[in-house]
């Protein structure tokens with residue numbers, strides 16, 4: 008058996024350390040041609056966790 012990674016795997020939202028519940032994706036803001044900030048909100052305490060992730064669905068249009 009081998010652990011394989013799906014190429015089109017969806018990034019799982021991180022969990023809130025205080026509530027131990029899964030956060031939900033609240034907002035996505037592009038910061039660079041290939042990068043974006045994903046805001047995850049905790050449904051219980053309402054805190055936001057922002058993570059910088061590589062945008063896999065963005066169409067790289069800024070060439071030159």
Ligand SMILES: [Zn+2]
Nearest residue numbers: 023026049052
């Ligand atoms: Zn929480």
